[in-house]
Amino acid sequence: MSDTIEKVKCLIIGSGPAGYTAAIYASRANMFPVLYQGTQPGGQLTTTNEVENWPGNPEGITGPEMMVGLQAQAQRFGADVRDGWVTKVDFSGDVHKAWIQDDKEIHAETIIISTGATAKYLGLPSEQKYLNLGGGVSACAVCDGFFYRNQEVVIVGAGDSACEEAHYLSKLCTKVTMIVRKDEFRASKIMAERVRKTENISILYNTETDEVLGDGQVVTGVRVKNNVTGVLTEIPATGFFVAIGHKPNTDIFKDYLDLDETGYIKNIPGTAKTNVPGVFVGGDAADHVYRQAITAAGTGCMAALDAERYLAAKE
Numbered sequence: 001m002s003d004t005i006e007k008v009k010c011l012i013i014g015s016g017p018a019g020y021t022a023a024i025y026a027s028r029a030n031m032f033p034v035l036y037q038g039t040q041p042g043g044q045l046t047t048t049n050e051v052e053n054w055p056g057n058p059e060g061i062t063g064p065e066m067m068v069g070l071q072a073q074a075q076r077f078g079a080d081v082r083d084g085w086v087t088k089v090d091f092s093g094d095v096h097k098a099w100i101q102d103d104k105e106i107h108a109e110t111i112i113i114s115t116g117a118t119a120k121y122l123g124l125p126s127e128q129k130y131l132n133l134g135g136g137v138s139a140c141a142v143c144d145g146f147f148y149r150n151q152e153v154v155i156v157g158a159g160d161s162a163c164e165e166a167h168y169l170s171k172l173c174t175k176v177t178m179i180v181r182k183d184e185f186r187a188s189k190i191m192a193e194r195v196r197k198t199e200n201i202s203i204l205y206n207t208e209t210d211e212v213l214g215d216g217q218v219v220t221g222v223r224v225k226n227n228v229t230g231v232l233t234e235i236p237a238t239g240f241f242v243a244i245g246h247k248p249n250t251d252i253f254k255d256y257l258d259l260d261e262t263g264y265i266k267n268i269p270g271t272a273k274t275n276v277p278g279v280f281v282g283g284d285a286a287d288h289v290y291r292q293a294i295t296a297a298g299t300g301c302m303a304a305l306d307a308e309r310y311l312a313a314k315e
């Protein structure tokens with residue numbers, strides 16, 4: 001363990017749109033933020049090629065390009081962007097403590113958590129192959145549905161989010177096939193009913209994904225298996241959407257912060273405040289509803305403004 005403790009006004013944990021936006025605002029407010037990037041510098045968007053719904057880029061922008069721009073903008077105002085990730089925190093006292101890779105100890109007057117969330121995938125090799133190629137596998141219908149307009153897609157999942165995403169896709173695509181593992185939805189009755197009533201959504205119950213099919217570059221279909229009869233069927237599709245949930249990256253905070261039943265940090269409604277004074281949250285770590293770059297940036301901004309006001313009130 002390092003024996004020097006670094007004291008900072010504002011520690012930002014995470015380098016997605018929420019973290020960098022918080023860093024832009026915090027540096028412009030003279031809070032001299034220190035930002036740790038984590039194991040995925042730039043966050044989730046670094047895994048996507050096309051971002052077409054980030055305002056201000058009429059022709060769209062690649063995820064990595066967008067995140068390099070956000071980082072540069074934060075650094076232009078003096079944000080101290082560092083490699084490394086937080087492995088432990090202690091929010092029990094007046095001073096908020098965080099440890100970088102269990103070694104370096106930081107004492108922060110304010111902490112902004114922007115650690116995001118990770119989409120869950122099935123884990124099939126064929127799914128991962130086309131996901132990594134950017135060839136038709138997605139975990140976000142709102143982000144990628146537009147690329148499949150007037151095409152046929154398959155979506156896996158049975159919860160409220162899966163129903164919402166299937167319904168969203170049904171407005172863009174000619175046909176949506178929904179794969180449900182059990183003989184019923186997990187979703188609320190109202191959401192399941194909406195999907196059942198949508199003409200171009202066909203639902204396959206007791207069905208699991210056997211393989212995502214493709215031509216080596218892009219998805220061309222999905223082979224599914226009925227888990228009661230064992231019958232295999234091939235469904236033609238250009239897009240394969242996985243809607244089986246997200247895991248918020250919040251484990252290290254669970255002893256101190258109020259989390260909901262799925263691990264999202266609970267913020268005080270209308271603010272970026274958590275239950276611990278001086279600890280704020282922005283982005284997907286607290287958002288299981290919208291999960292977009294623009295909402296992450298918006299709540300990152302809120303977190304920095306709330307942190308600035310917290311410091312001002314203490315002076």
Ligand SMILES: Cc1cc2nc3c(=O)[nH]c(=O)nc-3n(C[C@H](O)[C@H](O)[C@H](O)COP(=O)(O)OP(=O)(O)OC[C@H]3O[C@@H](n4cnc5c(N)ncnc54)[C@H](O)[C@@H]3O)c2cc1C
Nearest residue numbers: 014015016017018038040043044086116143283284291293
């Ligand atoms: C494939 C894909 C495509 C998408 N396309 C779009 C799109 O087109 N448009 C759109 O608006 N949204 C899109 N999204 C959603 C968007 O990426 C997220 O909503 C957004 O990135 C959330 O931002 P965030 O700042 O909350 O966190 P994230 O982007 O999730 O970043 C989290 C950050 O926290 C860091 N971190 C985690 N744990 C620690 C730790 N312990 N210590 C330090 N750092 C840590 C990580 O390294 C990472 O930098 C897409 C998502 C995916 C996966």
